[in-house]
Amino acid sequence: MLLNRKWVSGIVVCTAFSMLLACSNKAGSSDAVATKEPSKVTEGSQSEPYKLPFVEPGTATLRVASGDNLYAPNSYAQGTAVWDEFEKLTGVKIEWEVFPNSQYVESMGVRLAAARNLPDIFRLVDSPVKTASDGLIMPLNDLIAEHAPNIQQLFKDNPDMERMMTAPDGNIYSIHSNSAGAYMADPFGILIRKDWLDELGLKEPETLDQWYEVLKAFKTGDPNKNGKPDEIPISPEYSLKGLGLFGSAMGLHLFVYSDGYYPNKSEVIEYHWIKDEAKTFIEWLNKLYSEGLIDPNFMNNSYEQIDSGISRDLIGTTVHFVNNVNRFNGMQKDAGVAADWVITNPPSGPGHEPFYELGAPLGSGWAISKDAKDPVLAMKWLDYIYASEAGNRLVTFGIEGVSYEMKDGKPQFTDWTSKHPDGLSFNEALRSLGAMPNMPWLRMMDGPFSLQPQAILDKDPALSAQVSKVKEYLVPSNPVILDTPEEAEELARLNSEVETYVSETLLKFVTGQTPIDWEKFVSTTKALGMDRILEIKQQKYERYLNQ
Template structure:
């Protein structure tokens, strides 16, 4: 019986960060698991697809942005249709309308009328996944995976590092995860700059903070850029700087990290003050977008397209891949390239940079506690970890969205040269490679999705950091710790955003940094670090 706790539901509304979306697909018998282990070598009985069943399962997920406006319903997505065909399991999809995911999930959880499967990042659930299990929202999946998901079970057995990431400190499996099948897939974001402007001005791609300062000045003074460096500030200020862009040159990032055996929080370290001082001086000099506090995706797009901006921090796909053809249409010499994460001294390796975990709970799928079809749901979801399911989720339908060429799955022109839609939009109809879901990601997708040599070159530059040395694992506080952590960090995040903006915009002196640190301490940042330390100790014992 679901517990309907109004206070809990209210908390959910304040903290839910929705994951991307679901999918549907197809097939025959799966002779091997995703890791090549035959079915007879796993203790669970592998499903023979298509499964013979007269049951229809229900599946809830937020629709991915690339499908909005392309299809009217998830039922119309070819991938979803193929998934059902191959597995033999009919599905009834439900998803919130655009930007209504949080509200929809709140209502659903409060009602107690849950679908069989819910695609959601349960790490963000108030109290964490163990609390979601305890409160009767989702099932503990250990026995179900053991008996009904041999493909996933075999993969986790062969990859203990991944196994460690997808369960709680109590050893509970709580969702079918999204797994990056290769380290190559972990990095996709970093600084981007106009190479044609650099060439025209006789400048090299900047690597140090001093070189960046000189470059931005040249963009302003000699190229007429009104927002030489523009960045995305939604939903948070300097949204894409959490990975250490520019701040990393001063040895910090706007997040938790590990150093010399200690867990640190970047915004309270001296290096963050130095970073704020840099951006304060850049803003005063007109080197930063004057709308840095409010810039959203549309504004950044407009700045890049108009030539108001010559540099930003964004992704190779949604940034370089989207903007390059727009710029070329106006100027055939226009060229966007990736720049390394900045350092202070020439030749240093950047300390931080964007690098995802290899197992993510965004796009993962939990089985609801009141489902009468849990075993069937597990068999359906296990398909994504089979070799055939992996091909479907990454490449789609053979002969339609891809063909095999010398053993390599090559996307067809329907995907890569569609006259009506961008590749990401078409891909989202035929596979899940451009977003998250219950399957194993394949690096061969990215080798093609990045059509431009500059995208692959940018990725190579962004990969060259020491991020993994300092990265804090995806630890899971206990339900009690999680609630306390979320409450404290809500206040601290607000404070950090306030501090960042006021100091950069000159509304407060740089010396106010110390006042903000004192305020963080009064808000119990020390307790947060203590919770993180205990969670890390438990994680290391998994």
């Protein structure tokens, strides 16, 4: 399958949001009404380049709310090398208001509900439609056009980014991380124990019939050689949607990225979970489950539970990002097992091109709040950390002379990242410096912000080979298109009941709790509102295609 749709040109998607908030020239005002139509930030003259530092060091502070560093021992609030360097370069002191990542949405949600004393900059935790309609964030169009030359240039070079960050009313309310290059360099797919295949004299499976035979052999052939029937042939993350990767054999986009919604060749959005092919797929999964080939706890498996099963040499197949082959091999090596995890090609079937989906490149949104005391300074700071080449190098590569060095004009990771003296993983090493942050940052497919993903692969030729193996099968997921407020409200109401019914019913089919009555399943799903959901998604998709 080729990347040949119009909407694939930038394969940029975004969390759905929409207009709602108009702002005045007075910072912090949430009840004024805009007096002019918003314009594209790339129209007109380029904003003037700014000089560093923005202010005399120590004279200005920005409050930034975020989930804390994913390397927990080094909190942003206590200082990290990367963000200390940003403070030196910009002159702006950052007052971090961080929360444990598992608590950020709830904790920040409470503050947003109070709508008082909000930080200058924060990560959105709810629909931007609701956030803006509540008057909590300000439009960024004029701020970008006048004070963000790097974002302006980014949008000129990547017009789909501006298009996908622009709400139906023409306003931009937040900026978003772009991980398109990271998804290309670290695709999500089916990972398998090649050493188990070799032990049993099997080839890597391609069709669903071959997958059944391999999983059955994992169950009965004692590939872990402990004399016990304790192997778990497949233990997926993401429950049924993780197993949905096997739907590739039937042309079904069932993984969490597209979540069952995908345009056909006629550009009509379909819901793949109610297609006839999905019935055959569910019957196949039911066969696997009934024969003990799927982890009996797959509905509720956690990341930690799967890791435990892998460490104990029990699991033969899972689904994950390809970089985890190294982590899994290392975990098992520590347990005395010489494992060889590899990514498989996506399952194939007659009449369908096999595929793995790319994740949505645009990630979390970051906004300037209504309470920002100096929106211009906040915009300049975001522009520098997010879209300047120097700022991007800090957040993607870390500190020169420690985590990277320059060779032939390009940054290259040092052995400090891959062979850390304290045994940290690659990601942990970078995050210990404050790089790879819980902030907006860019890892794109090409251009000046695409260097990090390839540099990671350059440091690991074996992993690079794994990525190259499946690169031809990577296709974009269904774009998530900006809602109008009315669309957002109606979809939220309809999706709540439909998603619950579909998930619960399909799991009962797979586990044999309920006989498979496909006609009733499809008719009930439609009766709960699926036809209207598809109608709304179609009008959004056509709006997107015609922009």
